[in-house]
Amino acid sequence: MSINKESKKNLINEFAKNDKDTGSTSIQIAVISERIKNLTEHFKTHNKDNHSKRGLVALVNKRKKLLNYLSKKNNSEYLELIKKLNIRG
Numbered sequence: 864m865s866i867n868k869e870s871k872k873n874l875i876n877e878f879a880k881n882d883k884d885t886g887s888t889s890i891q892i893a894v895i896s897e898r899i900k901n902l903t904e905h906f907k908t909h910n911k912d913n914h915s916k917r918g919l920v921a922l923v924n925k926r927k928k929l930l931n932y933l934s935k936k937n938n939s940e941y942l943e944l945i946k947k948l949n950i951r952g
Contacts (some may be wrong), residue, residue: 866897878944887943888933895926896948 870873874893875885884890888946902919930951934941945951 866894866901869899871938888929888936889940892926892929892933892944893948895922895929896921899926 871894875890878887878889878893879885880887880889899919899922902915902922906917906919909915909934930941930945933944
């Protein structure tokens with residue numbers, strides 16, 4: 864359900880703006896999107912896991928807030944990110 868260190872490190876390397884960037888908005892959104900993807904796969908076999916569904920809703924809301932922030936702060940980066948992650952249609 865959570866992501867392992869290697870996949871998180873790969874996401875950080877892919878979306879980082881420089882070598883020391885580990886917590887920018889785009890990285891946070893990418894990591895949360897990966898966790899959401901893993902949770903949705905989990906629910907295909909465990910559809911009555913309501914405790915994890917609550918966590919999924921919290922992750923989706925957190926990603927939505929970060930996406931709204933990024934769209935207001937840097938709209939071109941926002942558009943590039945949603946295209947790269949294939950979210951929001």
